[in-house]
Amino acid sequence: MDGVLKNIEPNRLESGMAQNIWQLCLQHLERELPPEDFNTFIRPLEVANSKNKTRLVAPNPYIRDHISTHYLERIRDIFEHLDQPRETVVIVDGLPAEATERDSNVQATGTSRVKTGLDQRYRFDNFVLGKSNELGYAAASQIAQKPGDAYNPLLLYGGTGLGKTHLLHAIGNMIRAQSPSTKVLYLDSERFVSNMINALRHGDIDNFKKHYRSAGALLIDDIQFFAGKKSSQEEFFHTFNSLIDSKQQIVLTCDRYPKEVDGLEARLRSRFGWGLTVAIEPPDFETRVAILMNKAQEKGVQLKEPVAFLIAKRLRSHVRDLEGALNTLIANARFTGRDITEGFTREVLRDLLTVHDRLITIENIQKTVCEYYKIRMAELLSKRRPRSIARPRQMAMALCKELTQHSLPEIGDAFGGRDHTTVLHACRKIDELCETDGRLREDKVKLLRSLTA
């Protein structure tokens, strides 16, 4: 196991004694504190002895401060009681030295993490292609072959867990494979923000700027988390301009169409649209099956087709859901020693599969659509036909056809006794609009997700 605790103090005897005293102190505290508090705040402390001081090391500044205000005096009392000078006990946070060692371990063993932030597990050759993501895949692979040349920036957007991050890493890994000297940087927007805050705090902002502006390819995940963070946006704006000017590749991902991200500066939004913007849609049934079969194979498991069909039919929101179900299934098979049959799958994934079954009824779809468009159920079922009501009604009908087994007449009946041709018309209309109207397509994707997640 990596990150093994080491005694920082060279004098082992002294260090061992500190450990013993700390153990005694722990016993006292354990009697006094509620178990959750003891386990959260006291148990993770590590003890290090240096220069006649007993240093208690907390995992982060929050825990350090909490200990200082709530427990440090008590700990010192106990130390005094154990004939130790009370002032020698101090509380600090973090163990940066070991963190770095851990980094080098990861690199040395050749697993997926390198300084670029790239994860080598995500490559083009293990990305499962389908209708829903073929555009994104094509654009990504083109860019990976000729970074800075084709589309700049490339922006991939779509719901969570559909493979945006996979493509981002795949681009980076391919660029590195073709030209190992290219400086490729992958990070999510939150990391960009926190790195910038750290740089400001340590007076290191010039290096920060230099670092990102000298990237050969900059891959930023989840830019929606830039929202509301003004000075980070400002800095990112300049980084962006500098990279585009020097024809370095930028690839971004976002969980929605970037124009719809509130709290993102207008000039950034418009720049994000300079290159190519591609939507990644939720996978269709065939792609879901293919994903399950591939992932199972990666884990050395031969998944039977009916089992893949069963899972893919029920779980339709995102790929992580599929992977999670498969992981759970494989782990259960492994630890019970049973074969993965359809029956076993139903038993193990009962919670996941039935919930999805239960949620998707006509009534539920109607309710969800009403909540989404903020209209009343009575309006949805009424004969009124202004667009603000008719469109949500058509959407609800189309969703009923897609997600339930009900016939068109049954669906019509449930919508205030409408004819089945009205339902058919609604479904066609929604399909047609999805091709041309990005916002409506977005609505549908979000509704599908909330109904099937």
Next chain:
Amino acid sequence: MLFSPQIPLPLTPRRESRFEDFVEGPNKAVVEALKHMPDEPGSHVFLHGGEGSGKTHLLNALCYETRERGGRAFYLALKRLPEDAIASLRGLEKLDLVCVDDLHAIAGIEAWEEALFHCFNRIREANGRLLTSSRKQLSAMNIELPDLASRLAWGLRLPLLPLEDHDKLKVISMQADALGFTLPEDVQHYLLKHHERSMAALIRTVENLYQAALVSKRRITVPLAREVLKAAAGETEAQSADKK
């Protein structure tokens, strides 16, 4: 009130929760999966089960196991934390194992959800291990941030099933042992028959019984158990009357 409110100090310190003290019952595969987590960097498990199903015990048992093997583990009980404690999720990716208990307590709170989402990403990037728990299963938790929900769905989702009666007896007699007394068999059966049989309620009752015996200096018998149950029932009634 029947018994003095003074709480006697336990004579022996509590023993850290360990796997060997966990009554598996129908949850053998779940426990096996958790025991394998130290060997699987980058793994994430989402554990769900009702109050008293043993989630906290298992989270702490895995922390214990990790520390025994020289690793660094961190346990965080969300329901115990004040709202400004979001910063407690920072920097945890340096550790070998992070256990976050009671996710249901922060579901729907935007700032917590976002902080947990970033925490998840950092741990995953560092190839660390994350064990989370909730009283509710994922789909019933009303998590607002889809990015967080999808990540929690990614790893193993394991339910803790309720124990059969004979296993419940095992748990309460082990609990009594840990407190330093023996729970006579007739008292065990009396508790199971005459009391709400949820594990959480049984554990509370054994605790109350122990306190009552210490304070009143009586042996633990069925009549004492009857009094304790009656007193507890009276308190619950009084509480609900107060609420009204």
